[in-house]
Amino acid sequence: MFSNYLIGLREGLEASLVVCILIAYLVKTGRRDALRPIWTGIAIAVLLAMGFGCVLEFGSQEMTFQAQEGLGGSLSIVAVGLVTWMVFWMRRTARHLKAELHGKLDQALAMGTGALVATAFLAVGREGLETALFVWASVHAASDGTPRPLVGVALGLATAVLLGWLFYRGALRINLAKFFTWTGAMLVVVAAGVLAYGVHDLQEADLVPGLTHLAFDISATVEPDSWYGTLLKGVFNFQPDPTVLQVTVWLLYLVPALALFFAPVGFASGKGKVTVADEQGPRPSKASQA
Numbered sequence: 001m002f003s004n005y006l007i008g009l010r011e012g013l014e015a016s017l018v019v020c021i022l023i024a025y026l027v028k029t030g031r032r033d034a035l036r037p038i039w040t041g042i043a044i045a046v047l048l049a050m051g052f053g054c055v056l057e058f059g060s061q062e063m064t065f066q067a068q069e070g071l072g073g074s075l076s077i078v079a080v081g082l083v084t085w086m087v088f089w090m091r092r093t094a095r096h097l098k099a100e101l102h103g104k105l106d107q108a109l110a111m112g113t114g115a116l117v118a119t120a121f122l123a124v125g126r127e128g129l130e131t132a133l134f135v136w137a138s139v140h141a142a143s144d145g146t147p148r149p150l151v152g153v154a155l156g157l158a159t160a161v162l163l164g165w166l167f168y169r170g171a172l173r174i175n176l177a178k179f180f181t182w183t184g185a186m187l188v189v190v191a192a193g194v195l196a197y198g199v200h201d202l203q204e205a206d207l208v209p210g211l212t213h214l215a216f217d218i219s220a221t222v223e224p225d226s227w228y229g230t231l232l233k234g235v236f237n238f239q240p241d242p243t244v245l246q247v248t249v250w251l252l253y254l255v256p257a258l259a260l261f262f263a264p265v266g267f268a269s270g271k272g273k274v275t276v277a278d279e280q281g282p283r284p285s286k287a288s289q290a
Contacts, residue, residue, distance in 0.1 A: 014090065017164060041116065056136045215246070
């Protein structure tokens, strides 16, 4: 449940920050008339992401077992690729996200309503589709027959929306660079588990060999149905009897990904401390008010 909460929080907060930056910039520049097209584009993006998630969930139920495992494994690998790209992209460009969005919004304002809708849709839609795919893959990997994975995602998204609102109101300041660094690192760990589970799905679908070649089997020590087995599976997608290929893929992904992720990218001290309220300009000092 924690891993799914983390996914919902991380992905949802990125989308929330994008929305806050767009809205705050329009308010700052006195273009409140453009708010409706922006909210329209955001709503379309959210509906598209939800529809994509429904297609993944309900469309796969009509398939045979092998087809389901093949689809699940393939999409898990795609989801890991997209999330890895997103995590590294945010790690490198978080400082410049505001300026990039402002530039796109200025161009859209000059082009009219349709361009505003498209700008908001594209800005939020990419995050939404990535989130839907990775959430589906993660929930599929951590599924234990209970709604806890989905509850974790919902709680994460709700927390992200609340944090986004607090940012906009200027009631919350956090070091976003550090936040995205540490949550990104945890997401890489989660992605490694999803990748290993995806490989196992492909093995069960007979698309990849090695299903019977186990690296180890500690099911007697770490029982999958125990509270600690459930915790390990929910947080790390841990499997007590992985195949040799699963362990190999997990290590080949996790070790270099974390090493590259923590390599210096030039985040200056203090530049991550951002509040969206800053978009509305400096507040007048007490001396100027007097």
